[in-house]
Amino acid sequence: xxxxxxxxxxxxxxxxxxxxxxxxxxxxxxxxxxxxxxxxxxxxxxxxxxxxxxxxxxxxxxxxxxxxxxxxxxxxxxxxxxxxxxxxxxxxxxxxxxxxxxxxxxxxxxxxxxxxxxxxxxxxxxxxxxxxxxxxxxxxxxxxxxxxxxxxxxxxxxxxxxxxxxxxxxxxxxxxxxxxxxxxxxxxxxxxxxxxxxxxxxxxxxxxxxxxxxxxxxxxxxxxxxxxxxxxxxxxxxxxxxxxxxxxxxxxxxxxxxxxxxxxxxxxxxxxxxxxxxxxxxxxxxxxxxxxxxxxxxxxxxxxxxxxxxxxxxxxxxxxxxxxxxxxxxxxxxxxxxxxxxxxxxxxxxxxxxxx
Numbered sequence: 322x323x324x325x326x327x328x329x330x331x332x333x334x335x336x337x338x339x340x341x342x343x344x345x346x347x348x349x350x351x352x353x354x355x356x357x358x359x360x361x362x363x364x365x366x367x368x369x370x371x372x373x374x375x376x377x378x379x380x381x382x383x384x385x386x387x388x389x390x391x392x393x394x395x396x397x398x399x400x401x402x403x404x405x406x407x408x409x410x411x412x413x414x415x416x417x418x419x420x421x422x423x424x425x426x427x428x429x430x431x432x433x434x435x436x437x438x439x440x441x442x443x444x445x446x447x448x449x450x451x452x453x454x455x456x457x458x459x460x461x462x463x464x465x466x467x468x469x470x471x472x473x474x475x476x477x478x479x480x481x482x483x484x485x486x487x488x489x490x491x492x493x494x495x496x497x498x499x500x501x502x503x504x505x506x507x508x509x510x511x512x513x514x515x516x517x518x519x520x521x522x523x524x525x526x527x528x529x530x531x532x533x534x535x536x537x538x539x540x541x542x543x544x545x546x547x548x549x550x551x552x553x554x555x556x557x558x559x560x561x562x563x564x565x566x567x568x569x570x571x572x573x574x575x576x577x578x579x580x581x582x583x584x585x586x587x588x589x590x591x592x593x594x595x596x597x598x599x600x601x602x603x604x605x606x607x608x609x610x611x612x613x614x615x616x617x618x619x620x621x622x623x624x625x626x627x628x629x630x631x632x633x634x635x636x637x638x639x640x641x642x643x644x645x646x647x648x649x650x651x652x653x654x655x656x657x658x659x660x661x662x663x664x665x666x667x668x669x670x671x672x673x674x675x676x677x
Contacts, residue, residue: 389428
């Protein structure tokens with residue numbers, strides 16, 4: 322028979338020591354139970370208050386690219402071409418979703434209000450990123466506040482073209498003719514407050530001339546009227562007029578990029594023509610909602626930079642008149658700010674203001 326306070330095995334302990342042992346056992350049990358629950362929650366995708374759990378690698382589900390233009394447009398083709406090859410490197414599907422309308426505002430707003438996790442992106446043109454915030458009073462997004470730059474995907478050459486009947490062979494000839502016919506020389510564009518329109522405004526302001534802006538519903542009808550002579554000049558994307566330049570139906574006066582185009586090697590740049598300030602290029606770029614994780618942004622950028630260098634991708638882009646870029650988020654962000662600053666001066670001087 323055991324005496325009071327004697328334990329099995331012949332060890333003797335006081336009642337206080339027994340209570341201490343019980344508390345230690347309870348704590349050990351509690352720790353084991355907490356560890357079990359924590360592991361279970363991690364496996365189930367849950368969290369515990371105050372717990373710091375590792376985030377899964379990005380991406381672990383499909384990535385969506387919103388295109389704020391209709392299917393079949395050059396922006397859409399670029400998004401599908403790049404997106405298809407991105408999914409090979411990301412290991413997840415890249416889904417293209419067209420959200421056209423309202424000067425690209427619908428698509429841009431969709432992404433601005435999406436969850437900031439970099440799973441929803443927008444393939445945006447310069448008008449949506451750099452011009453809309455300048456010309457629309459009540460825009461449902463702010464480029465610098467609501468978006469995180471991922472990468473500039475392409476650059477697109479702009480060219481100044483005229484109807485061959487117009488007695489113009491250079492940019493200086495065009496400026497002289499516009500000066501002789503103030504407010505009469507018509508130039509067509511794909512609409513109000515887009516790159517075509519503002520490029521014409523930039524030319525006019527830098528030369529102190531006034532031309533007659535004629536907006537159309539897209540580049541195609543504007544080019545059609547340029548061919549017929551209904552309008553005389555266009556500041557437009559090279560792909561929209563390349564075949565007509567080669568056939569002699571239109572005359573290229575200058576390209577508006579920093580370098581000559583491989584498509585038109587004999588056509589001088591605006592700088593070479595003596596008008597250094599008239600530099601315009603179209604472009605496309607990927608943006609994510611502001612606040613998206615930087616590691617996800619960097620992963621997407623690396624994929625874009627890889628994909629645009631693939632021969633089959635660069636060939637497809639070249640047929641669209643686009644040059645592959647694949648710039649870093651930092652470079653693209655600086656470029657966007659420079660574009661906004663450049664066009665802000667043009668918009669202020671022209672007094673353009675639109676309502677969504």
